[in-house]
Amino acid sequence: MKGLKKKRRIQVIAVAAVALLISTGLIGYALRDGINFFRSPTQVVESPPAETETFRIGGLVEDGSLKVNASEEIVFNVTDGNAVVQVAYTGILPDLFEEGQGMVGTGRYIQGVFQATEILAKHDEKYMPVEVIDALKEQGVYQEANGS
Template identity: 70%
Template sequence: MSLKSLKKKRRIQVVALAAVALVVSTVLIGYAMRDGINFFRSPSQLVEAPPTPNETFRLGGLVEEGTLIRGDGHEIRFSVTDGGASVPVVFAGVLPDLFAENQGMVGTGRYIDGVFQASEILAKHDETYMPKEVIDALKEQGVYEDPNS
């Protein structure tokens, strides 16, 4: 074998190895993120197209006035609305300090038998902030009023 064909063979091996490494790393990243990607839904989107009970996603909107019920123990029940639909929520845990009725919230959880079972609840962190997804969902329903205008 000549030196030229040996270099060509080595170059092909390096390129093939790099391609295999790229494919393997892409598959590993996708596998690692399968549970880390949670899609956002508004109450209207959730009612229109309910997901499967084993799908974890984020639900956001306004905590509907008059629906916040603190049960025995740590269970809290309330409804989230975007003005077009309302979804009942159950959460067992400690709510954020700024959680209140008529305030924006985003929860992570699953939709089982018509109830959003939240594993995590996030509330706005100051008086003016509301998550972009929640603002977009409220604007879509014609409910959102910009406090700066």
């Protein structure tokens, strides 16, 4: 009788482990398109991602680079101080978007141009996304603001 209980317990544990593995795999598969990695312009230039990979890029909008094409496509450069990546976006830019300010865009890097599907801008004059600050610090460009 004890051998049967032990065998049943092992079977239940094995079935639970297999169910846990399958559910973890299904969750990972479902989330694969929703996970976007952040890259700085230097990282994009040094090792360009595959054209099929969706990721986020962030940095400062380069002064004098903002242009609107005849096809209503907005083109500008984003920089982290070391490298520059051209960004193309079709749509309405956030109200606070401007040259010399921080931004984060989501999209794909296709033939040397980041094709953005979403653009986020700073919230106020002191805000910059954490990922952008980290990338700028890593490049040695970021300086802490004085005061609060």
